[in-house]
Amino acid sequence: xxxxxxxxxxxxxxxxxxxxxxxxxxxxxxxxxxxxxxxxxxxxxxxxxxxxxxxxxxxxxxxxxxxxxxxxxxxxxxxxxxxxxxxxxxxxxxxxxxxxxxxxxxxxxxxxxxxxxxxxxxxxxxxxxxxxxxxxxxxxxxxxxxxxxxxxxxxxxxxxxxxxxxxxxxxxxxxxxxxxxxxxxxxxxxxxxxxxxxxxxxxxxxxxxxxxxxxxxxxxxxxxxxxxxxxxxxxxxxxxxxxxxxxxxxxxxxxxxxxxxxxxxxxxxxxxxxxxxxxxxxxxxxxxxxxxxxxxxxxxxxxxxxxxxxxxxxxxxx
Ligand code: SF4
Numbered sequence: 001x002x003x004x005x006x007x008x009x010x011x012x013x014x015x016x017x018x019x020x021x022x023x024x025x026x027x028x029x030x031x032x033x034x035x036x037x038x039x040x041x042x043x044x045x046x047x048x049x050x051x052x053x054x055x056x057x058x059x060x061x062x063x064x065x066x067x068x069x070x071x072x073x074x075x076x077x078x079x080x081x082x083x084x085x086x087x088x089x090x091x092x093x094x095x096x097x098x099x100x101x102x103x104x105x106x107x108x109x110x111x112x113x114x115x116x117x118x119x120x121x122x123x124x125x126x127x128x129x130x131x132x133x134x135x136x137x138x139x140x141x142x143x144x145x146x147x148x149x150x151x152x153x154x155x156x157x158x159x160x161x162x163x164x165x166x167x168x169x170x171x172x173x174x175x176x177x178x179x180x181x182x183x184x185x186x187x188x189x190x191x192x193x194x195x196x197x198x199x200x201x202x203x204x205x206x207x208x209x210x211x212x213x214x215x216x217x218x219x220x221x222x223x224x225x226x227x228x229x230x231x232x233x234x235x236x237x238x239x240x241x242x243x244x245x246x247x248x249x250x251x252x253x254x255x256x257x258x259x260x261x262x263x264x265x266x267x268x269x270x271x272x273x274x275x276x277x278x279x280x281x282x283x284x285x286x287x288x289x290x291x292x293x294x295x296x297x298x299x300x301x302x303x304x305x306x307x308x309x310x311x312x313x314x315x316x317x318x
Contacts, residue, residue, distance in 0.1 A: 007292060007293050007294040008292075008293055008294065009267075009293065009294045009296065010263070010266070010267070010268075010269055010289060010293035010294065010295050010296070011267060011268040011269070011296050011298070012268075012269050012270075012271060012286065012289065012295050012296065012297045012298065013217040013220060013221055013268060013269070013270045013271070013298055013300050014217075014270075014271045014272070014282070014286075014297060014298065014299045014300065015210070015213035015214050015216065015217050015270065015271065015272035015300060015302070016213055016299050016300065016301040016302070016303075017206070017209045017210060017213055017301075017302075017303055017304075017305045018210060018213060018271075018272040018273045018277075018282065019227075019273040019274075019275070019277050019278060019279050019282060020275065020276070020277070020278060020279070021204070021205075021206030021207075021275040021305075021307070022105075022206070022305075022307040022308055022309045023082050023105030023106065023107060023108070023204070023206070023275075023309060024049045024054075024082060024105075024275055024276050025308075025309075026082075026103065026105070026106075026309040026310075026311065027048050027049055027079075027081065027082035027103035027105065028048060028049065028054060028058070029311060030048075030079055030101055030103040030311060030312065030315060031044060031048055031058050031063050031079050031103070032058075032061065033311065033315045033318070034077055034079055034101055034315070035061055035062050035063065037315070037318045038077045038099070039062075040061070040062025040063075041062050041063065041064045041076060042062060042063050042064070042076070042077050042078075042079060043063075043064050043065075043066055043071075043072040043073075043076055043077065043078040043079070044058070044063050044064065044065050044066070044078070044079045044080075044081065045066060045067070045068065045069060045072070045078055045079070045080050045081060045085065045089065046065070046067060046080075046081040046083065046134055047065060047081060047231075048063075048065075048079065048081050048082060048103060049081070049082050049232075049275075049276035050228075050229045050231045050232035050233075050235075050276050051228070051229055051232065051253075051274075051276040051277055051278070052229060052253060053253075053254065053277075053278065053280075053281060054276065054278065063079075069089055069092045069093050069096070069098070070092075072093075072096075072098060074096065074097075074098075075098075076098070077098065077099040077100065077101065078093060078098055078099070078100045078101075079100070079101045079102075079103050080100065080101070080102045080103055080104060081103060081104075081134065082103050082104060082105045082108070083104070083105075083108065083133070083134035083135040083138055084104040084105070084108040084109065084112060084134070084135055084138030084139065085102075085104065085134075085138045085141065086137060086138055086140065086141015086142070087141055087142055088141060089141070090102065101312055101314065101315065102312065103312075104138070105174070105204075105309070106309050107174055107202075107204045107205075108135055108138070108139075108174055110202075111139055111171055111172075111173075111174065111198075111202050112138070112139060112142045114171055114198055114202075115127075115139055115142045115143050115148065115171055116142055116143060118169040118171070118196070119143045119144070119147045121169075122167065123167050123168055123169040123196060124147060124148070124149065124162055124163070124164060124167060124168055124169070125143070125147060125148040125149070125168075125169050125170065125171055126148075126149055126151050126157075126160065126162075126168055126169070126170040126171075126188060126195070127139060127140070127148045127149065127150050127151065127170070127171050127172070127173075128151050128152075128170060128171070128172040128173065128176065128181055128184050128185070129150060129151075129152070129172060129173035129176065130152060130173065130176075130233060131150060131152060133173065133233055135173050135174065135175070135233075136150065136173055139171070139173070149162070151184060151188075153184070154180075154183050154184055154187055156184075157184045157187040157188055157191070158187055158191070160188075160191070162192070165191075165192050166192070166194050167194075168188075168192050168194070168195040168196070169195065169196040169197065170185060170188055170195055170196075170197050170198075171197075171198060171202055172185075172198075172201065172202040172203060173202070173203075173233070174202055174203060174204040174207060175203070175204070175207045175233040175234040175237065175275070176203055176207070176233070176237065177211065177237045177240060177241065178201075178203055178207075178208050178211055179241075179244070181201070181203060185197065185201075205305070205307060206234070206275045206305070206307075207234045207237065207275065209302070209303045209305060210234060210238055210272065210274070210275060211237060211238065211241045212302050212303060213272060213300070213301075213302045213303065214226070214238050214241050214242050214270070214272050215241055215242075215245060215302075216300055216302040217270040217272075217300050218241070218242040218245035218246075218247040218249075218270055219245050219246065219247065220268060220270075221242075221247050221268045221269060221270035222247070222248075222265065222266040222267055222268055222269065223247065223248050223249070223250070223262060223263065223266045223269055223270070224239075224242040224247055224248070224249040224250075224269070224270035224271070224272065225249070225250055225252055225258070225269065225270065225271050225272075225285065226238045226239050226242070226249060226250070226251050226252070226272055226273065226274065227251075227252055227253070227254075227271075227272070227273040227274065227277045227281050227282060227285060228251055228253070228273060228274030228276065228277050229253055229274070229276065229277075230251060230253075232274045232275075232276050232277075234274050234275045234276075235251060235273075235274025235275075235276070235277065236251065236274075238272055238274060239251050242270065247270070249270075250262060252285070253281075254281060254284065254285075255281070255284045255285040255287070255288035256288075258285070258288060258289075260292060263292075263293075269289070271285065271286070
């Protein structure tokens with residue numbers, strides 16, 4: 001006898017890749033290893049990654065999250081978040097004699113080094129990013145004040161009036177929309193033909209793969225759910241990518257955030273997670289959906305990821 005159910009059928013297309021990237025995985029491991037090596041508490045400057053579940057779990061293990069090095073007591077180790085920090089931050093920690101561990105994602109550090117190189121070459125940098133995001137603050141803090149100009153939109157790029165239009169470089173935040181960034185760099189290259197850009201682009205593999213994966217499912221879905229925090233740049237971009245494909249999308253932090261009225265009339269639901277959201281939250285959401293629906297889950301994989309980043313040498317040795 002076939003199994004019967006009074007739950008409505010729901011086709012669930014789960015995007016892959018989704019969730020944790022290599023930089024987030026590394027940053028969380030750094031805090032966990034620091035707790036093993038130093039014991040509690042270990043201080044962390046800013047949310048190690050933008051995910052409340054991750055932050056709360058690390059708090060339970062003994063991590064203390066603060067916004068500035070000034071809030072770290074003497075003699076206690078401090079970890080800098082995956083988003084990167086201005087140079088002044090490790091300088092200050094060193095002045096105070098604090099043990100610090102830098103969990104900046106190596107792909108963000110790569111942008112930092114590019115910024116230094118462009119300034120050393122005498123170029124002014126046009127930086128494409130979101131004002132106020134910690135990664136942007138960190139990257140601006142790699143070079144002397146006045147060496148970089150922020151561009152957030154195509155309109156900003158059109159309005160730019162640099163002092164030396166023939167002596168420019170551009171760099172980008174790692175977690176931007178691939179399509180929006182291309183539109184902005186097209187404008188910069190049209191207006192300033194000699195502008196120097198990174199080889200390839202600074203948008204990281206995880207951001208582009210997750211955007212590609214959500215694009216691959218969005219047009220087949222009636223609604224897309226993205227698990228991620230409102231301050232997680234790459235998660236917010238996933239919502240935008242789905243919407244651009246013509247499919248409504250909602251950002252949720254946890255399963256309990258779902259309003260089931262969103263699913264009225266939804267036959268096919270898409271699901272993905274930003275780079276700072278653990279897979280456990282995806283499973284939690286699928287379980288929640290299964291309480292109400294007869295969920296037929298399909299994983300749609302658009303890329304394979306094998307990226308792993310090494311831990312800082314000090315931790316590897318310990
Ligand atoms: Fe690094 Fe990209 Fe992950 Fe950010 S999203 S931590 S840049 S791999």
